[in-house]
Amino acid sequence: GAGVSQSPSNKVTEKGKDVELRCDPISGHTALYWYRQSLGQGLEFLIYFQGNSAPDKSGLPSDRFSAERTGGSVSTLTIQRTQQEDSAVYLCASSLIGGLAGVGGNEQFFGPGTRLTVL
Amino acid sequence: GQNIDQPTEMTATEGAIVQINCTYQTSGFNGLFWYQQHAGEAPTFLSYNVLDGLEEKGRFSSFLSRSKGYSYLLLKELQMKDSASYLCAVANTGGFKTIFGAGTRLFVKA
Numbered sequence: 443g444a445g446v447s448q449s450p451s452n453k454v455t456e457k458g459k460d461v462e463l464r465c466d467p468i469s470g471h472t473a474l475y476w477y478r479q480s481l482g483q484g485l486e487f488l489i490y491f492q493g494n495s496a497p498d499k500s501g502l503p504s505d506r507f508s509a510e511r512t513g514g515s516v517s518t519l520t521i522q523r524t525q526q527e528d529s530a531v532y533l534c535a536s537s538l539i540g541g542l543a544g545v546g547g548n549e550q551f552f553g554p555g556t557r558l559t560v561l
Numbered sequence: 562g563q564n565i566d567q568p569t570e571m572t573a574t575e576g577a578i579v580q581i582n583c584t585y586q587t588s589g590f591n592g593l594f595w596y597q598q599h600a601g602e603a604p605t606f607l608s609y610n611v612l613d614g615l616e617e618k619g620r621f622s623s624f625l626s627r628s629k630g631y632s633y634l635l636l637k638e639l640q641m642k643d644s645a646s647y648l649c650a651v652a653n654t655g656g657f658k659t660i661f662g663a664g665t666r667l668f669v670k671a
Contacts, residue, residue, distance in 0.1 A: 475659065484648060484663035485604070498657050535601060548652070549594065550659070551602035 446553035447532050454559045455524055460535075463519045463556045469534030473504065474517050475535040475550060476509055491517060522558045531555040563587045565662035567649050572668045574638055580655045581634045583649030591652040595623050595634045596663065598646045607634070607647075636667075644669045 447466045454463050455541075467474050476488040482511035487501040491511040502508070511517040521528055565585045573579040586591070592611040596604035610616055610625035610632060622635040646664040653660065665668055 477661070485650075487658055487660060490657045492657070501658070530578035548592070549606040549609055551606070554603055 443549040446534055446536050447531075448553040448556050449552075450556060451554065452557045452559075454561065456561050457526060458523055460520065460522045461524055461558065463521075463532050463534075463558070465517045465534030465536075465553060467515065467517070467534070468517075469553055471536035471538050472486070472514065472540060473548070473550075474511060474516065475537075476517070476519050476555055477533045477557070478503075478530045479533055480530045488519070488532075491531075526559075526560045529558055529560045531557050563653075563660050563668045565649055565651060565660055567647075567662045568666045569663070570666045570668070572670060573636075575639055575641060575669055575671050577639050578635065578637050579639060579667065581636075581647050581667070582632070583632045583662060585630050585632070585649070585651050585660075585662075587653055587660055589653045590627060593623075593625055593632050594650040594652070594659070595621075595632075596648040596650060596661075600645070600649055604648055639669050641669050641671070642668060663664075 449464045474491040477485040479485050480503055489509050490498050491544045492534050496513050503507050506522045533552055533555045535552045537550045539548055568582045569611055594609050595607040597607050598604040608623035610623050613625055615624045620637045625632045646666045648667050649662040652657050
């Protein structure tokens with residue numbers, strides 16, 4: 443596609459329910475990132491994929507959070523047993539390559555985000 | 562620990578020059594990014610520095626000093642549309658994990 447897309451754009455759920463957020467990266471981009479942004483705050487790194495593997499999961503807040511990526515393309519972020527503190531905008535980004543200093547192509551292109559509200 | 566510091570807010574006048582500073586302490590360094598984020602929108606890439614010195618791109622320039630853990634973003638000929646948050650971000654060793662600062666909200670007034 444022309445850019446990174448995410449769905450849904452908005453999700454309202456009840457505390458304790460599971461939610462699944464989807465990210466479609468730019469075609470051909472090998473690296474994919476998930477971030478969380480609370481109102482008025484900076485971006486909090488959650489997880490990074492290079493291809494289908496996730497070398498760094500250290501940013502996931504708890505074991506209720508998981509993510510997968512299949513076919514080197516679409517990624518889903520799943521939050522189980524949602525809590526009110528999970529309310530935030532979840533941003534996905536992709537880059538042509540990842541992890542190579544000084545080489546063009548590692549800038550990240552962001553999707554519009556999914557606004558999650560847990561009641 | 563890992564820490565990126567930037568001022569919370571700045572105000573500047575249309576047509577002027579503004580410099581947004583960023584200091585960082587991270588576990589390893591594999592490049593520093595600046596992103597622009599308008600309210601309610603996703604961040605967009607502005608610049609990338611991995612070597613010391615100044616990178617110029619039109620009205621925007623970014624400077625890096627790795628020994629000082631310091632960068633700045635320079636915006637010239639400010640326009641009203643430059644009112645946004647500016648995010649400083651550092652990629653750690655290997656470049657996989659990108660740590661973002663809280664952002665600097667810039668208000669451009671007429």
